[in-house]
Amino acid sequence: MHSPPLHGAGLGFRRDHLNALEQQVPDGIDFFEVAPENWIGTDKTSAKRLRAFTERFPFVCHGLSLSLGGLTPLDxxxxxxxxxxMREHQMPLYTEHLSWCSDHGMLYDLLPLPFTDDAIKHVVARIRQAQDILEQRIGLENxxxxxxAPLNEMDEATFINTILTxxxxxxxxxxxxxxxxxVNHAYAPYAFMxxxxxxxxxxxxMAGHYQQAPDLLIDTHGEAVIDPVWDLLDFTYQQFGVFPTLLERDYNIPPLEELVPEVAQIAHLQRKYAA
Incomplete structure (x- = not known):
């Protein structure tokens, strides 16, 4: 049995919400995302509960620990x-972070890379290796x-573009x-986009963040999305077109019904540019 195509507005698949989702998936949630590290090798009951959803909804597989920028051998x-x-659950897309998170063990943080030619060569080789094993292209998250980094040789956009190419x-x-x-590095987000x-x-x-100071935001995924980020999503759809878009909430997780309006806001903006 194949899941439907990936489209629309989605929500991270959290065990915190599993009981509520089993009662009823709210209208407007078109797909879910899981971190494979949290479900691979899980007990039979949890695997069966996940399978009941992957047979009905599209899922994205979003990795947390591959450490594409790390120096130890790729896992x-x-x-x-x-x-x-992914094949067991018919998941069409795997994505990972443009970062590193291990050094002979997990560091439990997503750490940035220097924007250098050497870093590009290193990460590109590891992405190609991952794609060869998975037999598909992966999505790379900024x-x-x-x-x-004091040794940066280029700006972030050039670094990302070169790696993608x-x-x-x-x-x-x-x-x-x-x-x-x-905000943290004082550049124009629209120009960057x-x-x-x-x-x-x-x-x-899409996600929320914590404002520690006027010029310091912490990417916590623990708050509601703020208006400037909604405006930036609107601009993104205008510039790039409409793509499947997920609401992340990984910390300070509220009841499911409190997240549904944010998923609905994603869908609202998608309809605005659907034509």
């Missing part, structure tokens, strides 16, 4: 498990970061991350 065993997991991969565009970085390659965009994320 090919994990990639093999992800490949099997990361939030808080410090600029040389690895021949897709862009998983996190709209909130663009806004967070624009215009530099990204429309032809490689495949998937979008």
């Amino acid at each position: 090919t065993e994990l990639l093999g498990k992800i490949k099997h997991f 990361a939030s970061f808080y410090l600029q 040389e690895a021949d991969c897709l862009l998983h565009l996190d709209v909130n991350n663009v806004y967070v970085n624009s 215009r530099k990204l390659p429309k032809e490689r965009v495949v998937y979008l994320h």
